[in-house]
Amino acid sequence: MRMSTLFARTLREAPAEAEAASHQLLLRAAFIRKVASGIYTTLPLGLRTMRKIERIVREEMDASGAQEIRMPIVLPAEPWKATGRWQAYGELMFKLKDRHGREMGLGPTQEEVVTPLVAGEFSSYRDLPVTLYQVEWKYRDEFRPRFGLLRGREFLMKDAYSFDRNEDGMRASYAVMFEAYKRIFDRCGLDFRVVEADPGQIGGGVNHEYMAITDAGEDHFLYCESCDYAADLEAATPMRPLALTEGPELEPLTDIHTPNAPAIAAVAALTGKPESRMLKTMLYDAGGRTAAVVVPGDHEVNEEKVARLFFPTPVRLFDEEDFGKRGFVKGYAGPQGMSPEVVVIADHSVRAGSNWVTGANAVDHHVAGANVDRDFRVDRWEDVVQAAPGDLCPVDGGALQLGTAIVVGHIYQLGTRYSKPLEATFIDEDGSQKPYVMGCYGIGISRILAAVAEQCHDDSGLKWPRSLAPFDAAVIPTNMDQPAVVSAAEGLYAALADLGVDAVLDDREATAGVKFADADLIGYPVQLVIGKRGIEAGTADLKLRATGERSQAPLADGAQAAKTLLEAAP
RNA sequence: CGGGACGUAGCGCAGUUUGGUAGCGCGCAGCGUUCGGGACGCUGAGGUCGCGGGUUCAAAUCCCGCCGUCCCGACCA
Incomplete structure (x- = not known):
């Protein structure tokens, strides 16, 4: 393929709409053009x-x-x-x-x-x-x-x-x-x-x-x-913790006054206890039935997991009206004292703790020293927590990254x-x-x-692996006004074709700098450069795009050298 | 859909605050000089200022509505 006829106009600057590197480069290197949001023509x-x-x-x-x-x-x-x-x-x-x-x-x-x-x-x-x-x-x-x-x-x-x-x-x-x-x-x-x-x-x-x-x-x-x-x-x-058989001594359940503290962080600040010592109780409607989902305060509920427990019944988080209608207080919900109609679902990790701080189901009040079985009932132990970095690996207990x-x-x-x-x-x-x-x-x-x-690019442009590059190599004559340069480039282009290397010949009337920049931008694995200097010295210059590594070969061996370099490319 | 921003020449942008009828760079066309990492000079083409309505002697600029695009959130290859 000759660059002079290839339907590809590269852009020096990326369109403002492109943010991601892959998006910018695919636009700049003339791989795609936008037609509408999320819809592209492939060039x-x-x-x-x-x-x-x-x-x-x-x-x-x-x-x-x-x-x-x-x-x-x-x-x-x-x-x-x-x-x-x-x-x-x-x-x-x-x-x-x-x-x-x-x-x-x-x-x-x-x-x-x-x-x-x-x-x-x-x-x-x-x-x-x-x-x-x-x-x-x-x-x-x-x-x-x-x-x-x-x-x-x-x-x-x-x-x-x-x-x-x-x-x-x-x-x-x-x-x-x-x-x-x-x-x-x-x-x-x-x-x-x-x-x-x-x-x-x-x-x-x-x-x-x-x-x-x-x-x-x-x-x-x-x-x-x-x-x-x-x-x-x-x-x-995350790894399921073993239930506590003997833990710290169970404290008595005590009421604590927590004015204006509907959020876990506020309660933590007020009580001086870490969020991991709190229980978060999220209330859901599952087909008309109330589900209370309990997780440690430093974790979120994974709603996908909750939805799966009730599938095909749809599950939705309580809205403002639900709280009042069903007798709950937003921000102060806790698992204690749940009526038998409520399904109490606790994450496995709740088993591992004791003496929890949690909502008292009354405005501005929490309780401390809440313990499973003694103070609240759990109907189902399930995996409902949103895992987070630092949680334990379920296979070997290592930290998750x-x-x-x-x-x-x-x-x-x-x-x-x-x-x-x-x-x-x-x-x-x-x-x-x-x-x-x-x-x-x-x-x-x-x-x-x-x-x-996204993975294969640098500041100059794309760096395609050999298996995916649009062309294997670019043959770049630097001086189109020098017949010797042009004919040498044409010769190498033909020789590459004979060797089964799918190359482009950059036969445009452009300066060398433009051709180099475009070759780097488009990302051909190998560049084969023929210039006046090279003709005089009897050499062709090679560049491996992946590493930027340059080398020379005798002009007569240029095509074979390019093929060898290509085969060594990533 | 909720939150934020933008829309002026093919691309990147200025001009909008303070209304006076549109400009810069790149790109494009012609000529000349250049010629190994996005050359230079001269000349030139190219814009219903997203669309519709309003205010005004006068709107890219002010007001209203719509459309489009991008960024942050909830879905998926």
Whole structure:
């Protein structure tokens, strides 16, 4: 490809709307252009890199035995209503009506399409397992599109779905994908980590996220300082403390006057006790019933975890009216004296403490010396706490540290979450009809583009790993008015093509500085420079973008030297 | 949707406070000089000042409404 004809105008300055490094650089280097908030056109350079990511994904999917299909983007609403996701997704789903008034949606993922598809084709356990995948554009009407390709409203995703006859089969299919994903992200040159995750809207049980490590990420995870445990911040489950058998002596329950102290911090200041010695009691409505959720004062309640305890009954935090109507005092709630109708749910960590300070259920009053069983009842011991840095690792008790990352892949063991409501069944060996046991597996292709840009760049621009670069190398003639320079560059460009190196020839009538700056910005792994000086000395200059390392080669060996350098590139 | 900010030429910005009919840099076109890290000179093209309404002799500037965009929060690849 010749730069003089390539549809790519680089920008010296980043548009003001771009904040994230990947967003700025992908705009400046002419990989993408914005059409609307969260919606982008992919330019030739961007599309080349995107295709390389796709190819890696397809190769690993195919090698894992998955088969590619292609499903529609415009989908009828009915199956989505059957699985409850029409409502669960809500406004996040792009919804439209056809001319007959039928409700349709743009696909944010495709379980509702692929599940009936398989059910219609395969009806025997003999047909299973099967894993299908596609690479297709996905649509989510995000509340806040952000950071260019990192959170768009339209994004390219590889989504795969496995169908098995039982849980063991599902776990085996899952394990195959689990490994394939690692190979994919390795090949994309990403620094990533696999973490246990929260299933979110997709549903299901065991699931993992593949996190590309970068400070620019929106996602946080906790990892153990001393073992392999790592989990999404929302999903992390701190070690369950053992119940106290003999602890400090139980103090008597005493009332303390705490004027104007509805917040934990204020009570801590007033009593001189740390927040970790307080109990926080959050009140929720779960389908009309009151749930009191109790966690130590220095932690937050993880509402996702609470919601899961009551699923499918919706759970919501008390509003101002609920407090008065149900006889509670906002800011002074405590677990003691709860009526039998209230479900008292305590986090496991509450077991480990004694002599708590907590609300007295009266304005301006708390109690000290509150103890489980003696002073308050706990109906359910559950994991409801939002884990925090410093909590103990559930595997080996090591301290948990906070990491920041971009989620580039997410895999789920779905079980029968979709096959049951969609009545997607097969006949098992014993003649009985059973729902498929499914898994689903997503990779954000367009997001990888941005994640790699986020991880691989410097002040001058992008530094693509060789596997993803839009071109392998740039051939840069520095003096277009010198026929000897131009013909040498043309010769090396042709020789590179013969060696299978996909290069660009920067044949623009621009100064050398402009060409160098653009080559650095776009991020070709190797630059091959031919100038007047080099022609006279019989040499070509080479630069490895990843390290900035420069070298020289005899002009006649320039192409081979560039190829060798490329093969050594990261 | 809640909180904050912005919208002036392809991009980055000034001008708005204090109304007088639009400017700078980059980029773009032409000519000349340059030519190994975003060259220089001269000339030139390019703007319904986001949109609609109002106030005024006069609005980019003041007022009202709408739209768009970005940043901080709750969702996800």
